[in-house]
Amino acid sequence: MTVTLADVAARAQVSPATVSRVLNGNYPVAAATRERVLKAVDELDYVLNGPASALAAATSDLVGILVNDIADPFFGIMAGAVQSEIGGPGGRAGGERLAVVCNTGGAPERELTYLTLLQRQRAAAVVLTGGAIEDAAHQAAMAAKLRRLAEAGTRVVLCGRPPAPETGAVALTFDNRGGGRELTEHLIGLGHRRLGYIAGPQERTTTRHRLEGHRAALAAHGVGEDPRWTVHGRYDRQSGYEATLELLRRDPSLTAVVAANDSVALGACAALRDSGRRIPDDVSVAGFDDLPFSIDVVPALTTVRLPLAEAGARAGRIAMGREEAPAGGIATVRGELMVRGSCGRPRGV
Amino acid sequence: MTVTLADVAARAQVSPATVSRVLNGNYPVAAATRERVLKAVDELDYVLNGPASALAAATSDLVGILVNDIADPFFGIMAGAVQSEIGGPGGRAGGERLAVVCNTGGAPERELTYLTLLQRQRAAAVVLTGGAIEDAAHQAAMAAKLRRLAEAGTRVVLCGRPPAPETGAVALTFDNRGGGRELTEHLIGLGHRRLGYIAGPQERTTTRHRLEGHRAALAAHGVGEDPRWTVHGRYDRQSGYEATLELLRRDPSLTAVVAANDSVALGACAALRDSGRRIPDDVSVAGFDDLPFSIDVVPALTTVRLPLAEAGARAGRIAMGREEAPAGGIATVRGELMVRGSCGRPRGV
DNA sequence: AGCCGTACAGCAAGCGCTTTCTATGTATAA
DNA sequence: TTATACATAGAAAGCGCTTGCTGTACGGCT
Numbered sequence: 001m002t003v004t005l006a007d008v009a010a011r012a013q014v015s016p017a018t019v020s021r022v023l024n025g026n027y028p029v030a031a032a033t034r035e036r037v038l039k040a041v042d043e044l045d046y047v048l049n050g051p052a053s054a055l056a057a058a059t060s061d062l063v064g065i066l067v068n069d070i071a072d073p074f075f076g077i078m079a080g081a082v083q084s085e086i087g088g089p090g091g092r093a094g095g096e097r098l099a100v101v102c103n104t105g106g107a108p109e110r111e112l113t114y115l116t117l118l119q120r121q122r123a124a125a126v127v128l129t130g131g132a133i134e135d136a137a138h139q140a141a142m143a144a145k146l147r148r149l150a151e152a153g154t155r156v157v158l159c160g161r162p163p164a165p166e167t168g169a170v171a172l173t174f175d176n177r178g179g180g181r182e183l184t185e186h187l188i189g190l191g192h193r194r195l196g197y198i199a200g201p202q203e204r205t206t207t208r209h210r211l212e213g214h215r216a217a218l219a220a221h222g223v224g225e226d227p228r229w230t231v232h233g234r235y236d237r238q239s240g241y242e243a244t245l246e247l248l249r250r251d252p253s254l255t256a257v258v259a260a261n262d263s264v265a266l267g268a269c270a271a272l273r274d275s276g277r278r279i280p281d282d283v284s285v286a287g288f289d290d291l292p293f294s295i296d297v298v299p300a301l302t303t304v305r306l307p308l309a310e311a312g313a314r315a316g317r318i319a320m321g322r323e324e325a326p327a328g329g330i331a332t333v334r335g336e337l338m339v340r341g342s343c344g345r346p347r348g349v
Numbered sequence: 350m351t352v353t354l355a356d357v358a359a360r361a362q363v364s365p366a367t368v369s370r371v372l373n374g375n376y377p378v379a380a381a382t383r384e385r386v387l388k389a390v391d392e393l394d395y396v397l398n399g400p401a402s403a404l405a406a407a408t409s410d411l412v413g414i415l416v417n418d419i420a421d422p423f424f425g426i427m428a429g430a431v432q433s434e435i436g437g438p439g440g441r442a443g444g445e446r447l448a449v450v451c452n453t454g455g456a457p458e459r460e461l462t463y464l465t466l467l468q469r470q471r472a473a474a475v476v477l478t479g480g481a482i483e484d485a486a487h488q489a490a491m492a493a494k495l496r497r498l499a500e501a502g503t504r505v506v507l508c509g510r511p512p513a514p515e516t517g518a519v520a521l522t523f524d525n526r527g528g529g530r531e532l533t534e535h536l537i538g539l540g541h542r543r544l545g546y547i548a549g550p551q552e553r554t555t556t557r558h559r560l561e562g563h564r565a566a567l568a569a570h571g572v573g574e575d576p577r578w579t580v581h582g583r584y585d586r587q588s589g590y591e592a593t594l595e596l597l598r599r600d601p602s603l604t605a606v607v608a609a610n611d612s613v614a615l616g617a618c619a620a621l622r623d624s625g626r627r628i629p630d631d632v633s634v635a636g637f638d639d640l641p642f643s644i645d646v647v648p649a650l651t652t653v654r655l656p657l658a659e660a661g662a663r664a665g666r667i668a669m670g671r672e673e674a675p676a677g678g679i680a681t682v683r684g685e686l687m688v689r690g691s692c693g694r695p696r697g698v
Numbered sequence: 699a700g701c702c703g704t705a706c707a708g709c710a711a712g713c714g715c716t717t718t719c720t721a722t723g724t725a726t727a728a
Numbered sequence: 729t730t731a732t733a734c735a736t737a738g739a740a741a742g743c744g745c746t747t748g749c750t751g752t753a754c755g756g757c758t
Binding site: 002045047048049050051052054055060069070071072073075076077079080083084096098099100101102103113114116117118119120121122148152237263266267269270273292293295296297298 | 351394396397398399400401403404409418419420421422424425426428429432433445447448449450451452462463465466467468469470471497501586612615616618619622641642644645646647
Binding site: 353354355365366369370373376397398400401402403404405406407 | 717
């Protein structure tokens, strides 16, 4: 029914072993034989059986990419960059690998389940993107899983994630703290003294680091802080909208709102506008990430650009062993402050 | 070294067959035995070998999702929805399936290569999203490939794609023509008579259908058309920016610009603004898709909402055989006109 | 001429799992 | 009590491929 290696071998009048070697190309096969085999492959429309070959060779050409939300360009951009480097169709590398993009939705248990699934498939490499979840039990479980994957020969790369010590995983970490600090310093420099902060979900490293950067800036410049000025929410637009209304309710005199990311900032802008405030005349807004749309909203968003595509590409190359891992297995990727129209001087300054 | 089924069997004092049956759960196994096996699995930290099991069972739990651009939310939203329905971790369905999101970049050859890769993995199902490429040779090759996949038992679903006759593929097609027509009729109703159109890449069905809808509206209402008023480009923001400048150069008197999608519309807005025009006072702008950000730009984008998440979810269910395919294997998914601030009456009307 | 190195090609043993068929013990019916 | 069905577990035959090892033929060497 389905064509197998043996069928090709029969047709080409060679042994299955030879066909296999022609297809894998790492063994001397006479040119004439090779041609004959290739011709048979073509005529029979033969397609290798992936599972069988993975079983026999004890390796697979699957590469897993874990993302929190595939509908969010933040992850899409990284995933796309990883994929372009792992040598899938169209990638620069040679072999044909299949990128498996796994959508965890930010749920700890899904993260683990996907890792198990990838382990089951004997994935060649796994790239984890996005912030980690700060739960001791979960982190321990993740560390154990990553260690086991590494032991089984799967290369593990963390992209935009804090390092996972003693797991053998390479980490390209975003400098969220530094970026957050720089951003808030910019606002302080403009004269803002009453800054609201819309943070992401509580238990995320990304959330915490960005917030810490924000606070470090405030502290460094002697700017006061009020617990009412910080609200936590999700990393999406709607959450930004709601959080901003909440912030405004708590303290209508805020002159700036710093958002956990650009999507949240978008929601903040909408809420501000709906409540009759102008940006940046009445309230300044800042985002984080510099996603493609951020330059197009009006006014354009002041934000911190993270080199998502570059980091993803690098993660992909490291995962494929085509680039050396950074010293110590850890590299910090810095963001860049993008000053645009959404932040201005507060009234009367 | 690595733990195998046999190890578990030995530890649980049963045969490998029994372990397999416990793990797959479709054969009567005494409760006591099952417990013993499960305990051994746990103690040994056993992870099934995916390739081996796929080989033996001649099926796999991989589901492929082909997208043009994973960094584009248009695809991300659909892919996420498909994934949530195929029963991967966190999905509603039971079994644990791995969704493989493949980024074709819109390149014909990559589309085919990925399909081959998926065929090689003996994927359980494949969902193809996005417009098809209108090249006879490529379409024939695709049709052949899809037919072969279907023959091998892989369920094939097209989501937001025109039907592929005689391939056994189920198609959920977006009514791009109807949406395009409705959108332009709205503009005509507002009084516009000089409408620029920024189309997508030439060889895409999506591009052609949307443009046809636009033209049908013009024709139906006796509104003239000038070849200079149509420009082709890519489906991204930058392309929209450039195309708009080109449109303006060709005819500065245009009162409206209809874009192939929302990202393009965003670029158009930026170009219009940079050239000193106000939206919608001087020029109206319309998009297509209604991506999440479209409501947040200022003014909010008038566009056609496509139920991406719903369509993706349905495609996922059909791919899993959890929902019946539509009659004839084809269903048309309609868009909905979203009237917002970016379109107004032209000056003097 | 005889020997050996080299270049290919084939044999056959798995890889780790699923599944059919068979065996065994137990419960039910006659 | 014996015959029969049922529930459960095991034996074993692959699934389709890779790869270490074993030929075999040929050319160059001494």
